Amino acid sequence: xxxxxxxxxxxxxxxxxxxxxxxxxxxxxxxxxxxxxxxxxxxxxxxxxxxxxxxxxxxxxxxxxxxxxxxxxxxxxxxxxxxxxxxxxxxxxxxxxxxxxxxxxxxxxxxxxxxxxxxxxxxxxxxxxxxxxxxxxxxxxxxxxxxxxxxxxxxxxxxxxxxxxxxxxxxxxxxxxxxxxxxxxxxxxxxxxxxxxxxxx
Numbered sequence: 593x594x595x596x597x598x599x600x601x602x603x604x605x606x607x608x609x610x611x612x613x614x615x616x617x618x619x620x621x622x623x624x625x626x627x628x629x630x631x632x633x634x635x636x637x638x639x640x641x642x643x644x645x646x647x648x649x650x651x652x653x654x655x656x657x658x659x660x661x662x663x664x665x666x667x668x669x670x671x672x673x674x675x676x677x678x679x680x681x682x683x684x685x686x687x688x689x690x691x692x693x694x695x696x697x698x699x700x701x702x703x704x705x706x707x708x709x710x711x712x713x714x715x716x717x718x719x720x721x722x723x724x725x726x727x728x729x730x731x732x733x734x735x736x737x738x739x740x741x742x743x744x745x746x747x748x749x750x751x752x753x754x755x756x757x758x759x760x761x762x763x764x765x766x767x768x769x770x771x772x773x774x775x776x777x778x779x780x781x782x783x784x785x786x787x788x789x790x791x792x793x
Contacts, residue, residue: 696755708770709739717761726752
């Protein structure tokens, strides 16, 4: 067995202690580094999630606000387009009405109404009927008197502004409307429904 004096023993134990201490310190350092890394990752993840949660909320609010504003713009746009469409179509109908003023005094009107009266004369109603015509439409009155052979009465109504006639058979509860006013109204409806001026949704 080798001989150790006190200095040798001290150096030996010091070396052993230092080595063990270094090992423990290195082990602790490694554990601390790993824990630090895990903690940083956890904090970073939490912060990341928090930021993205906040961003998601903000984005959701922005999307909601954007959708609300877009709906408002669409509503205002649709309203504006509908008003302009209505004005344009009304001006077209008004122009047509203006051109039809006095049409009841023309030969084409007389010819057209005569054909209409002859169509209903045979198969509409064998009972007494009531003709409704425009006020002061002497052409229509004359056509009825000359071409309708059944029993009838003629009533002038202020609602008609262009011409034509409607016939009512009260006993059978039937009616036929051959007024130009109604035809024009039907065309007006058709224009509103089928014109390319309809507002886009």
